[in-house]
Amino acid sequence: MRISYVSPAVAAVVSLVLLFASLSLRAQVPNAHAPFMLVTSYGKGGIALPSGKEWKPELLTVYDNGKRPVAQYSKTDSTLTASFILFENLSGKPSAEGCRDDVISALLQHEAKNISDRVDKETKNPAGETVATTTYRLNVPQKPGVHQVHLFGFEGDAKTCAEIHVSSMEDTRAAEDAMKAVLADFHPNLTYEPNAIDTFRLGSLLFKKSPGPSAQYYKSSLDAMPTTAEYLNPRRAATDQLVMSLGMSGNLREARAVAEKAVKADPDYPLNYYNLACIDAEQGNAAGARTYLQQSFDRKANLIHGESMPDPSKDDSILKLKKDKAFWEFVVSLAKSNEPAKQ
Numbered sequence: 001m002r003i004s005y006v007s008p009a010v011a012a013v014v015s016l017v018l019l020f021a022s023l024s025l026r027a028q029v030p031n032a033h034a035p036f037m038l039v040t041s042y043g044k045g046g047i048a049l050p051s052g053k054e055w056k057p058e059l060l061t062v063y064d065n066g067k068r069p070v071a072q073y074s075k076t077d078s079t080l081t082a083s084f085i086l087f088e089n090l091s092g093k094p095s096a097e098g099c100r101d102d103v104i105s106a107l108l109q110h111e112a113k114n115i116s117d118r119v120d121k122e123t124k125n126p127a128g129e130t131v132a133t134t135t136y137r138l139n140v141p142q143k144p145g146v147h148q149v150h151l152f153g154f155e156g157d158a159k160t161c162a163e164i165h166v167s168s169m170e171d172t173r174a175a176e177d178a179m180k181a182v183l184a185d186f187h188p189n190l191t192y193e194p195n196a197i198d199t200f201r202l203g204s205l206l207f208k209k210s211p212g213p214s215a216q217y218y219k220s221s222l223d224a225m226p227t228t229a230e231y232l233n234p235r236r237a238a239t240d241q242l243v244m245s246l247g248m249s250g251n252l253r254e255a256r257a258v259a260e261k262a263v264k265a266d267p268d269y270p271l272n273y274y275n276l277a278c279i280d281a282e283q284g285n286a287a288g289a290r291t292y293l294q295q296s297f298d299r300k301a302n303l304i305h306g307e308s309m310p311d312p313s314k315d316d317s318i319l320k321l322k323k324d325k326a327f328w329e330f331v332v333s334l335a336k337s338n339e340p341a342k343q
Contacts, residue, residue, distance in 0.1 A: 035048040035049065035051060036048070036049050036051065036201060037049070037192070037194065037198045037202075038069055038071050038084050038085075038086055038202070039069070039086065039192070039194035039198045039199060039202060040067070040069060040086050040087075040088075040160075040194070041066065041194075041199060041216040041217045041219070041220040042067070042216070042220070043088070043159060043160060044159065044160055044190065044191055044192060044193060044194075045086050045159075045160035045162060045188065045189070045190050045191075045192055046086075046188065046189050046192030046194060046198070047071075047084045047086060047162055047186075047188045047189075048187070048189075049071055049073075049084060050073050050082075053076060054075065054076060054077070055073040055074070055075060055076065055082075056073060056074050056075075056076055057071070057072075057073055058072045058073060058074050058081070059071065059072035059083075060072075060202075060205050060206065061206070061209075061210060061213070062206065062210070062213040064087070066213050066216050067087060067088055068085060068086070068087040069085070069086055069202070070083055070084070070085050071083070071084045071085075072084075075178075075182075078168070078170075078175070078178060079168050079169045079170050079175070080166060080167070080168050080175070080178060080179065080182065081166070081167050081168075082164060082165070082166045082182055083163075083164070083165040083166075084162075084163070084164055085162070085163040085164075085165070086160065086161070086162055086163075086188075087099075087160075087161050087163070088159065088160065088161070089102075089156050089157065089158060089159055089160055089161045090102065091156075091161075094156070094157055094158035094159075095130065095132075095156055095157075096122070096129075096130045096131060096132035096154045096155050096156045097122065097130075097132045097154075097156075098156060098161075099132065099154040099155070099156035099161035099162075099163065100120070100132040100133075100134060100152065100154040102161070103152065103154070103161075103163060104120075104134050104152065111138065114138055114139040115136045115137070115138055115139075116136065116137050116139065116147075117135075117136055117137045118134065118135070118136040119134070119135050119136070120132070120133070120134050121133045121134075125155075125187070127187075129155055130155070131153050131154065131155055131183075131186075132153070132154045132155075132156075133151065133152060133153050133154070133183070134150075134151075134152040135149070135150065135151050135152075136149075136150055137149055137150075137171065138150060146169075147171045148167055148168070148169055148171075149167065149168050149169075149170070149171050149175060149176065149179070150165065150166070150167045151165070151166045151167070151179045151180070151182075151183060152164070152165050152166075153166075153183045153186050155186075155188050155190060156190070157190050159190075160190050162186075162188030162190060164182070164183060164186040166179045166182050166183060167179075194220070194224075195224055196221045196222075196224040196225050196234065196238070197221075198221075199217045199218070199220040199221040199224065200217070200218065200221040200234075200237075200238055200241075202214075202217050203215075203216075203217030203218045203220075203221060203241065203245070204241065207241065207244075207245055211244070211245040211248035211249045212245065212248075212249035212251075214241070214245045215242055215245040215246050215249065215251070218238050218239075218241045218242035218245055219242055221238045222235060222238040222239060222242060225238065227265075232266070233304050235266075236266065236269050236271070236304060237304065239258065239259075239262045239266075239272070240271050240272075240275065242258055243255050243258050243259045243262070243275040244275070246258065247275070247278060247279060247282070247317075252279050252282055252283065255275070255279055256276065256279050259272055259275045259276045259279065260276065262275075263276070268299055268302045269299065269302055269303075270295075270296040270297070270298075270299040270300050270302055270303060270309065271296070271303075271307075272296075273292045273293075273295040273296035273299065274292070274293070274296040274309075274310060274312075276288075276292040277289045277290075277291075277292035277293040277296060277312070277317075277318070278315065278317035278318065279317075280292060281315075281317045281318050281320055281321050282317050282320065284320070284321070286321050286324045286327040289318065289321060289327070290327055290330055293312055293318075293330075293331070293334060294334075296309070297309065297334050297337070297338070300338070309338050311335050311338065312331045312334055312335055313331050313332055313334075313335040314335075318331055
């Protein structure tokens with residue numbers, strides 16, 4: 001797909017937020033300036049992630065076939081790291097304790113011989129919700145006598161588990177107090193309903209390194225948007241990203257289905273056709289790719305404000321048909337026609 005093309009993924013995050021913020025249906029529009037939320041693509045629950053200079057983002061990914069989003073941060077003034085995780089509660093216990101048992105039991109299977117001083121507790125947060133915690137020291141095999149300190153906190157209900165995992169290489173009272181302070185600020189919302197902005201933001205950040213997992217978030221964002229005229233451009237941005245994420249992860253069949261559906265629903269938008277051209281090129285269909293490229297460039301006046309047409313002569317998918325001389329001459333002519341006029 002458009003790997004060499006500068007995808008609107010990052011810019012579209014800002015564009016989509018601004019589009020939502022400008023909509024007239026205020027009662028239906030989520031707060032575009034709300035904190036960045038860690039959410040799943042399939043259900044309730046959210047964790048407001050750290051912001052500001054105190055925390056540095058280190059990792060954002062999704063494990064367990066897209067079911068377990070994880071965000072990891074490091075504290076800039078210490079050796080603390082904190083991971084925030086959401087996952088489906090499959091423990092059979094609709095509680096924080098059930099969520100804890102599910103995670104800690106799995107850890108013990110791999111690290112039991114290196115774990116010492118384990119303590120499990122249950123406390124109440126200021127809202128009266130149960131927080132199940134586990135602390136332990138982990139021996140560092142490569143450094144005899146050195147311990148890494150771990151603190152876990154869990155909240156959970158029948159469907160969702162929220163986890164914070166704080167660790168430090170400093171086994172001191174000060175480090176322990178700092179870890180407890182981080183836990184005290186952990187306030188997941190298990191009943192939070194992710195909105196289109198939440199899932200689009202997360203999808204766009206995942207897209208940079210993991211196009212595959214980002215697809216489910218773009219789909220969730222698209223599903224959350226009304227099909228009314230006010231949402232036309234946000235739906236275009238989300239659809240475009242969904243098709244690219246599916247295509248770049250090798251799921252061409254589903255990518256084509258989404259793009260064809262988009263053409264029927266929104267026949268004026270050029271990138272719907274461009275994406276189909278890329279899919280045909282990936283599958284070696286020069287005739288189909290040529291038809292869709294022409295249809296795409298015929299509609300370039302309908303791009304979203306701020307977007308530009310991709311250069312097909314530099315597109316990784318289109319380049320796969322470069323040996324087809326007639327097709328490539330056509331591609332080069334399109335690319336030249338798209339160049340800005342000389343002054």
